[in-house]
Amino acid sequence: MPNQDFVGLVNSLQATAEAALGELNASSALNRQGGLQDTPERARQTATRSLRLLTMLAEKTRGNLDMTEADLLSDAIGRLRERLAN
Numbered sequence: 344m345p346n347q348d349f350v351g352l353v354n355s356l357q358a359t360a361e362a363a364l365g366e367l368n369a370s371s372a373l374n375r376q377g378g379l380q381d382t383p384e385r386a387r388q389t390a391t392r393s394l395r396l397l398t399m400l401a402e403k404t405r406g407n408l409d410m411t412e413a414d415l416l417s418d419a420i421g422r423l424r425e426r427l428a429n
Contacts (some may be wrong), residue, residue: 345411348390353397354410357419360393364426387427 363386397420408416 344410345415349408349412350415353400353415353419356393356397356400357423360390360423361426363387363389365391390423390427394420394427397423 365386397416401416401420403414404412
């Protein structure tokens, strides 16, 4: 059974990156309307930092995660790499 704190950490870092890239539609739409959206450069820096943290987490926990945790982390990294490549 995956550690819920670990799952929360991965989800939090992924959500931060996705929000920076405009993936959380309702929140992002409100922020854009209110003029609170970060500049594209700043948003990309935020997303890139979250990706670096997830990658570091994967390196530091290699061999210590159950399959569910490893898959969650690998999927989050893959999705963010794909989004940042575009």
